[in-house]
Amino acid sequence: MTRSKRLGAIALASALLFIPLVSLAAEFRTGDQPSLPQGEVLAGNLYIAGGNVNVSGSVRGDLITAGGNILVNGPVSADIAATGGSITILGNVGDDARLLGGNIVVQGRIAGDLLVGGGQVNIGGEGIGGDVAIGGGVVHIDAPIRGELRIAGGEIYINSVVSEDVFVQAETLTLGPKAIIAGDLTYSATEEAVLDEGAIVRGETSFTEVGGWGGAAKASVATFLSIWFFAKFFAIFAGALLIALVFRRYSQKLIEVATTNPLLELGRGAVFLFVTPILSVVLLMTVIGLPLGALGLIVFAGALVFVAIAAPIVIGSIAYRSLTKSMEYEVSWKTVLLGTAIYVLLGLIPFVGWVVKFGITLLTLGAILNIKWSFIKEWR
Numbered sequence: 001m002t003r004s005k006r007l008g009a010i011a012l013a014s015a016l017l018f019i020p021l022v023s024l025a026a027e028f029r030t031g032d033q034p035s036l037p038q039g040e041v042l043a044g045n046l047y048i049a050g051g052n053v054n055v056s057g058s059v060r061g062d063l064i065t066a067g068g069n070i071l072v073n074g075p076v077s078a079d080i081a082a083t084g085g086s087i088t089i090l091g092n093v094g095d096d097a098r099l100l101g102g103n104i105v106v107q108g109r110i111a112g113d114l115l116v117g118g119g120q121v122n123i124g125g126e127g128i129g130g131d132v133a134i135g136g137g138v139v140h141i142d143a144p145i146r147g148e149l150r151i152a153g154g155e156i157y158i159n160s161v162v163s164e165d166v167f168v169q170a171e172t173l174t175l176g177p178k179a180i181i182a183g184d185l186t187y188s189a190t191e192e193a194v195l196d197e198g199a200i201v202r203g204e205t206s207f208t209e210v211g212g213w214g215g216a217a218k219a220s221v222a223t224f225l226s227i228w229f230f231a232k233f234f235a236i237f238a239g240a241l242l243i244a245l246v247f248r249r250y251s252q253k254l255i256e257v258a259t260t261n262p263l264l265e266l267g268r269g270a271v272f273l274f275v276t277p278i279l280s281v282v283l284l285m286t287v288i289g290l291p292l293g294a295l296g297l298i299v300f301a302g303a304l305v306f307v308a309i310a311a312p313i314v315i316g317s318i319a320y321r322s323l324t325k326s327m328e329y330e331v332s333w334k335t336v337l338l339g340t341a342i343y344v345l346l347g348l349i350p351f352v353g354w355v356v357k358f359g360i361t362l363l364t365l366g367a368i369l370n371i372k373w374s375f376i377k378e379w380r
Helices: 003-016 214-246 248-260 262-284 290-324 333-346 352-379
Strands: 026-031 045-055 063-072 080-089 097-106 114-123 132-141 149-158 166-169 172-175 185-189 205-209
Touching: 172 185, 214 248, 214 290, 214 333, 248 262, 248 290, 248 352, 262 290, 262 352, 290 333, 290 352, 333 352
Parallel strands: 026 045, 045 063, 063 080, 080 097, 097 114, 114 132, 132 149, 149 166, 149 172, 166 185, 185 205
Antiparallel strands: none
């Protein structure tokens, strides 16, 4: 598998992890300093987001979190997915961990695979039970790894036992005195790796020299794209969730209008999308129509932003009803989370995904305009 395909697979898997597999037993917590206090045991999944997140209790399901500073001090029985400025994992994780942030520290035991994207990454503690994939600027690994290790970054330092093969793309690579690579070492860097006294590579070593800037640049681009993907996901999710929970009646009405006559709303959205900017530009060319033209462009831009946030509410409710065979359309954090995942993932699928996403956008836009026009008629 090529590196580009691997990155695509990582991005896809990272997005899919946000779709709850068990949605009935879960809890959602938000705020400036949301927490799960020490001693508290949560039987299901925990979705927690805020400025400073502290999870010191026990999570018996999945933990999905986003925030400025994230501290996980308690055990997580299943998977953990986290994105934030600073992420510290001190508790043990029963399955996989997927982390994206600026500064990442892992000191707990990870029973499954570990996927990390960050600026500075430090992996220590009891070790990783599965495979490890890391993209980062400065990466230090001091924990034993039972599976395969893949790293793309700037400065890489490995000082632990790796039971399988190691693949590295970096500017510099150093193997510390406790480094033991049981499999092969395949790496590309600006110069040959530095092996401290005691470092051992039991398999074959393959080295490819690259330009001084190339290795670090590729890793930086990959990390930036990962950060951009997660930031986009959580920005859309946060906006859609706010609308869905605060303006629940409006969200229900939006879904009702969109599903009552979808072809009509698709056409309405298409007319607005193509006619409004053209008409606004024409008005800008006239002295009398200048204010109206400027207002039209502002309204058009605002509508595009709003529809990008509202579309996950619509598609999530429709998809959730289809999956659960429910008789009614539901609006909840579960449907918004599902809708956001679908909406973002469609953007990663060439042509077919883009067409479907464009159709969802037009449908939502048409429903929004329908509701707005009905309100104007009642107001008049």
